[in-house]
Amino acid sequence: MALREALVNAVGHRDYSLRGAAVEVRLYHDAVEVESPGTLPGYVTVENLREAQYSRNERVMDALQRLGLVEEAGQGIDRMIAEMEDALLAPPEFEERSASFVVRFRGGSVFAAEDRLWVSRFGHLDLSADAKVALVFARRWGAITNEQLRRLRPLDRQASRTTLQDLVARGMLEAFGRGRGAGYRLSESAHRARTAATLGEQLRTVLNHARRTGVVVNSDVRGLLGVDAPTARSILEELVLRGLLVSEGERRGRRYLTARPL
Numbered sequence: 320m321a322l323r324e325a326l327v328n329a330v331g332h333r334d335y336s337l338r339g340a341a342v343e344v345r346l347y348h349d350a351v352e353v354e355s356p357g358t359l360p361g362y363v364t365v366e367n368l369r370e371a372q373y374s375r376n377e378r379v380m381d382a383l384q385r386l387g388l389v390e391e392a393g394q395g396i397d398r399m400i401a402e403m404e405d406a407l408l409a410p411p412e413f414e415e416r417s418a419s420f421v422v423r424f425r426g427g428s429v430f431a432a433e434d435r436l437w438v439s440r441f442g443h444l445d446l447s448a449d450a451k452v453a454l455v456f457a458r459r460w461g462a463i464t465n466e467q468l469r470r471l472r473p474l475d476r477q478a479s480r481t482t483l484q485d486l487v488a489r490g491m492l493e494a495f496g497r498g499r500g501a502g503y504r505l506s507e508s509a510h511r512a513r514t515a516a517t518l519g520e521q522l523r524t525v526l527n528h529a530r531r532t533g534v535v536v537n538s539d540v541r542g543l544l545g546v547d548a549p550t551a552r553s554i555l556e557e558l559v560l561r562g563l564l565v566s567e568g569e570r571r572g573r574r575y576l577t578a579r580p581l
Contacts, residue, residue: 321402321411322351323569325422327388328395329355331380337418346562346578351424358415365413368396404448407435407455408560434459435553442549444489449474449482454491454509462495462504521546521554526563529577535564536574 329342334357345352359365361373374380383389400410403424412423434455438446441454449472456471457463468479483503486492492503524543529535540551555575558564564575 321399322353322424324395324399324402325353325411325424327383328399328422329353329420331383331389331395332360332375332420333357334360335376335379340419348562349425352421354416354419354421356419358418359420365415368413369400401448407438407448407451435557439549439553440547441491442547442552444491447482448472449479450486450491453482453486453503454505457492457503457505458509462502463492464502518557522558522561522563525554526558526577529558529564529575534574534576 326342326344333342333355334340337356340356342356343352343354345354357375359368360375361371363371363373380389389395396413399422403410409425412421412425414421414423437458438451438455441451446454449468452471453463453468456467463483465476465479465483468474468483469476472479474482483492484494487494487503490506491509493506494501494503496502521544525535525540528539528543535555537548537551537555540546540554541548544551544554546554555564555566559566559575562578565578566573566575568574
């Protein structure tokens, strides 16, 4: 979804006076770039991207909204950042060049792909990015404290405490200790939510299926691995992130094809 937002933004905000120039998508081994012709419009800068709103091509944006590709004007950058954050991935990078604007997705994360896959098993709970980080940290290190969560996320003491106590209420964490010795560890039910196979085995199974058939969809992964829909989506997105699959279509019509070698 973050890449989709970048593409829609590129089409909607590019400088169409630069004839012969095109929106370019470049796939590298460690990043994906979307470059659109023209510098940032009006008073918009890289520094104020999230606050400033300026429509260079009002008719194009209107058409994109009518097609359902733009939900709310001026929210594309926020959605890109939120999508990457929700997947526990590094935020997109924005770069203004002499005659173009670039959005770069590196896909890096302080957490391993296995961590992201594990936490995706709780997709039905609609957890915030803060909650996901707390769970993954507690799983990796045995426990998490209010102070540790504040170091990981831009939260104040009360917001961090609310996030942790909400996870306790949901049965995902258990509180222990008091005062400076207080902390939170995974509950038994959260511990049991382990992947049936290693991440590498799951990825190989799905990729081999895609290579045999030419295409794979979410339901195929659920059948192959016996996982739920959010977990299947996470596995497919990991293969896209690694440059092994490419996605096309939207929502229920989305499918994944084997990537052509560069």
